[in-house]
Amino acid sequence: MSEDQKWLTVDEQRAWRALMAVVVLLPGALDTQLQHDSHLSNFEYGVLAMLSEAPDRTLRMSQLATLNDSSLSRLSHVARRLEERGSIVRQQCADDRRANIATLTDAGMTLVREAAPGHVARVRELIFDQLSGDQVSELEQIADAIRSNLDPEKRMPTYVN
Amino acid sequence: MSEDQKWLTVDEQRAWRALMAVVVLLPGALDTQLQHDSHLSNFEYGVLAMLSEAPDRTLRMSQLATLNDSSLSRLSHVARRLEERGSIVRQQCADDRRANIATLTDAGMTLVREAAPGHVARVRELIFDQLSGDQVSELEQIADAIRSNLDPEKRMPTYVN
């Protein structure tokens, strides 16, 4: 905490503020769309989407947590709610009886399938309609550079669409 | 929700996932640093930082809310907690007695001043150490393009450092 520390340049400040605006506003915008159209939070959508792509629509709780950058506790609470709504079921794993595996139900699968198009449309509208092709690849490089520091193991493939 | 909708291209998907990783992980990383070093959330830091730069260290609640992209309700709750901790005080505005003005106390000012260097250092480490000068200006342009859709009035200068 020395006084002679390196401050941000003017350019960096502008970039920083613009990035923070996106980071703060984007999740809310996505949540609003998903909540309105499918009664799902962004996080719940992510959970269901990951399951929908997994073999047998099934994943261990711990894998599912890692994939969504979630604590096990958070996932556990959300999974209980999703189970109550009939979107997933959980059962003890036969191999390792500490483990619990979550499976997407048919109703859950239907839910994700119906939610996906609207979600993707919103993503396109918010992000890609604003960007040139060059900017899209620049964005990928920049975001990946930042991400490399935040998530060194790249454990987070994040919700696929 | 038609079936023949426009999906994302492979390039767009990669950019999208990288961006989402940043959007999900960055707030947590910043919160961790601030919480650890100054017992502040990112949002609280933003509130105090905005006040620290305002004339007389004073702003109306509604302005403060807008500047931090917050609902008045959220700000009101946070302001109560900050007031309890002695970082700010609130008092009725003389001109318009519906309004409430928040003022940063000396203790609050000290708190922000002490928190800022560590926060900026973490931002530099997470973001700018990873990027070339060209990438910084590209980032600004891209983030601004996305932001233009999320926050058309650009009401959000976001936490200055």
Add this chain to the structure above:
DNA sequence: CCGAGTAACTTGACGCTTCAACTAAGTCCG
């Protein structure tokens, strides 16, 4: 100048996230 409408907050309840236990099961090794 007075009543309807609106603006600026605050408050309380509810839902979600986090954190700190806690349970139960697997693993390691002496």
Add this chain to the structure above:
DNA sequence: CGGACTTAGTTGAAGCGTCAAGTTACTCGG
């Protein structure tokens, strides 16, 4: 084997954000 340690997950309490409702004050047309 058996005790110590680790791993997987759940649970309950506490904290924060959101939403709807309430309060007080300003404003503006008649």
